[in-house]
Amino acid sequence: MKKRRSTIEWSLTKLSVLGFLFIISSCDLFEFRSTEEDDDDNPIVAEVNGSELRQSELKLVSTIGMNSSDSTAMINRYVQSWVRKQLMIREATKSMAFDEAEINRKLLDYKYTLMVxxxxxAFLEENLDESISNQEIEAYYKQNQENxxxxxxxxxxxxxxMDKSSNQNRNLERLLPRPEGSQSDAINEIALKYANxxxxxxxxxxxxxxxxxxxPLADHPNxxxxxxxxxxxxxEDDxxxxxxxxxxYKLQDQIPPVEFVKEEISKILVNKKRVGLIEQFQKEIYNRALENNEFKIYE
Incomplete structure (x- = not known):
């Protein structure tokens, strides 16, 4: 299973991505090259309505590990994408009025959210202990079985x-109906030597x-x-x-044994640790600032 993120991480990541996409598409708000840069050494690659894409910006496109042909194709896709974005921005500004103050406020929100x-x-990487004991898993399972x-x-x-022609098929048909644990060594030997x-x-x-x-059981109706x-x-088949x-066996809507959900429970408990640790961290920062009179709230 993939690692499950906490609600905090998911929300922050979502906002960060939105902010990043907004930033890279807003040519009127940011300029990625130095105004002192020599234009002769940094030629224009593409231009849309006065907005310029310079050669230096293409260095930001990662082509590590690519051959010359793939690298060129990647650069071309980037240029085409840039042109399309600029055309969309031009159409947007022609079609509607934007509140620049509100846009700048949102950009600051995205920036601060990303910083936090x-x-x-970094705090979690340094302080989060992801180890979960079997006792913790058992306790959570007992309290939340219905989930x-x-x-x-x-x-x-x-x-x-087994191959249909195998001379071991008759032995298997004799051994398998016996009680669990009975004849295990004989079955294991047949599996290792003869089974596909x-x-x-x-x-x-x-x-x-x-x-x-x-x-053939995959299509069985019942x-x-x-x-x-x-x-x-x-x-059998051909x-x-x-x-x-x-x-x-356990059927649909029944409660599985703890062994089957052990990994899932472990991830849930790690996530609870993560959320709790961040909440405690935020609380400590707030209380320290409160004690030191580092902020004021005006009524």
Missing amino acids: YEFEK FSLKEIIVRCNFLK NYFLEDSTWIRFEDIILNT KVGLIKSNSVINV RYKYYFRILE
């Missing part, structure tokens, strides 16, 4: 994919859809009825036989 975000990000209701079937199972593919992690819960992917009525399932031994 980077400051808090982990399954949206799909999950199983503990054994799976083997296999999954024998008895303690691991997985999505049923994942284990039956690319097998998967719930199938696993309810069969502890061992054998199916080349292979597929063997499934269902050790345990």
Whole structure:
């Protein structure tokens, strides 16, 4: 799973991106080259209604690791993008009036938001402990089981994919119906020596859809009825036989075992730590400023 961001991080990132996009598209508010720069050494690459794109700005376009052809194509795309943005800005200014004071206020808001975000990000990198104990995971699971209701079937199972011509198929059909743990060594040996593919992690819960992917069971119309009525399932296609031994299952809307949601809970708890740490950090800064009379609020 991808790392889940806190609400604070998401909000700040969103504002920062909006601010950055606004800044790079506002040629009337910012000038990216020095006014003292020699125009002869910095020729114009493109021009729209008096706004100029200079050669020096193209150096900001990253072409690291690209060959000459790809680098040229990247530069050309940048120039075309710049031209389109300037044309849109020209049309916008012709079609409607802008409150420059309001725009400048928003730009300052974006700037300060980005500064705070980077400051808090650096603080978290220095101070956030992302380790979560099994006890914390168990406690959270017990208190919030109803939040982990399954949206799909999950199983503990054994799976083997065998050639139809294998002389070990008969042995598997004899071994798989036996109780869990029985004949495990014999099944493992067959899997290692003869199977085209296999999954024998008895303690691991997985999505049923994942284990039956690319097998004839993927198109079965009643998967719930199938696993309810069969502890061992054998199916085949033109080349292979597929063997499934269902050790345990949980159906949609049931509560999964803690092992299945352990990683998800860990991410939730890290996120709670992150939010709590930032809130405490902000509170400490505020209280310190309050004690030192560093701000005033006028009624």
